[in-house]
Amino acid sequence: MVEARFKPGDRVKVRKAYPLGHIRTPFYIRGHSGVIERICGAFGNPEELAQQRSGEPKQPLYRVRFVQNEVWPAYKGNPEDVLEVEIFQHWLE
Amino acid sequence: MKDNGSYQPYSYFQLMEVSLRELLVEKGIVTETQVAEEVAAMRMRTPAIGAKVVARAWVDDSYKQKLLENGSRACEELGIEVAALKLVVVENTPSTHNVVVCTLCSCYPRMLLGIPPEWYKSRSYRSRTVSEPRAVLAEFGLRIDENMKIRVHDSTADMRYLVLPMRPAGTDGWNEERLAAVVTRDCMIGVAVPKSS
Numbered sequence: 001m002v003e004a005r006f007k008p009g010d011r012v013k014v015r016k017a018y019p020l021g022h023i024r025t026p027f028y029i030r031g032h033s034g035v036i037e038r039i040c041g042a043f044g045n046p047e048e049l050a051q052q053r054s055g056e057p058k059q060p061l062y063r064v065r066f067v068q069n070e071v072w073p074a075y076k077g078n079p080e081d082v083l084e085v086e087i088f089q090h091w092l093e
Numbered sequence: 094m095k096d097n098g099s100y101q102p103y104s105y106f107q108l109m110e111v112s113l114r115e116l117l118v119e120k121g122i123v124t125e126t127q128v129a130e131e132v133a134a135m136r137m138r139t140p141a142i143g144a145k146v147v148a149r150a151w152v153d154d155s156y157k158q159k160l161l162e163n164g165s166r167a168c169e170e171l172g173i174e175v176a177a178l179k180l181v182v183v184e185n186t187p188s189t190h191n192v193v194v195c196t197l198c199s200c201y202p203r204m205l206l207g208i209p210p211e212w213y214k215s216r217s218y219r220s221r222t223v224s225e226p227r228a229v230l231a232e233f234g235l236r237i238d239e240n241m242k243i244r245v246h247d248s249t250a251d252m253r254y255l256v257l258p259m260r261p262a263g264t265d266g267w268n269e270e271r272l273a274a275v276v277t278r279d280c281m282i283g284v285a286v287p288k289s290s
Contacts, residue, residue, distance in 0.1 A: 024197060025249070026249060028196070028224075040179060040181075040250075040251065041251075043251045061251060063252070068243075071224075075224070076225065076228075077226070077243060078239060078240070078241065078243065081243045081244075083247065084245065084246050084247065085247040086248070086251070086252055087249070087250075
């Protein structure tokens with residue numbers, strides 16, 4: 001199991017990368033910054049599991065909170081509206 | 094496929110499903126009985142299970158705290174098996190409304206709500222809920238006040254989400270069974286709120 005590098009409240013940025021494969025990091029959130037909402041635990045890496053490999057070592061999974069206004073330039077709503085997305089540690093920096 | 098008595102060819106996905114199932118049976122990996130039992134078990138799960146959890150949280154504050162802290166364990170306490178998945182319960186309050194979506198596919202808390210509705214899997218719901226939640230909710234007939242905050246939860250990996258709605262006014266003294274009856278599937282996804290009448 002890979003050790004958790006972030007803790008709740010830490011500011012993180014999602015990697016802006018476009019590799020091929022089964023990736024659970026949505027395109028729309030790549031390159032955006034947010035704050036760790038919670039650590040969900042460690043889970044098999046889906047990019048490995050999809051290739052019939054073991055998924056080991058398990059990767060820490062986080063819920064990251066983004067401010068809607070920062071994600072969507074034309075966002076309409078309360079400036080405090082947020083979007084929370086599960087992101088694996090190897091996608092965060 | 095509509096069965097109107099006339100021959101209709103299988104669609105691509107139906108053909109793939111039948112081929113895969115027959116191969117698995119032929120190779121002795123699963124039996125036809127196991128497949129039939131699993132389908133039956135899947136159809137047995139309905140939003141009534143989730144509604145029972147919500148109603149318990151409404152009447153028992155210590156249960157509600159447990160549910161918010163560790164959703165999977167709190168469900169097991171009521172005899173609901175949540176398997177290896179982790180359940181995150183998010184609470185609606187007078188200042189915050191929660192809504193759940195899976196932009197990548199159709200992740201859904203099936204153990205609590207059963208089979209997801211078609212619209213939950215639609216491209217439109219999946220793409221628009223993250224970028225314009227207020228407009229999407231309004232199309233469901235739910236207008237969220239400008240002063241209220243919206244939290245959208247994109248279920249992208251191993252977590253599953255259940256919205257804990259607010260207990261509606263006018264339900265004082267109701268027992269759990271009566272309360273559970275007002276908790277619809279849509280309330281637990283976050284595209285509706287429960288009403289007492």
